[in-house]
Amino acid sequence: MEQYEIREILKRFSDSGWELISVPASAYLSGEDCKDELIEAVKQADEECGSCGCEYDALYKRFLALSSTL
Numbered sequence: 001m002e003q004y005e006i007r008e009i010l011k012r013f014s015d016s017g018w019e020l021i022s023v024p025a026s027a028y029l030s031g032e033d034c035k036d037e038l039i040e041a042v043k044q045a046d047e048e049c050g051s052c053g054c055e056y057d058a059l060y061k062r063f064l065a066l067s068s069t070l
Helices: 002-014 019-029 035-049 057-069
Strands: none
């Protein structure tokens, strides 16, 4: 179940248009070994934009909570 949720979040990130998260999310979904880069990108996105009120704020936090299962 968690893997499904992670993939859905990553699809949203991939479609976001924000290069910071869309590029590593797309790469991970394509099978590239970039877990660390992906997690760092989401951490940075959360720091920069994690409380702006957009739809992604909660997704950053949820992804980071689930990232240990990647």
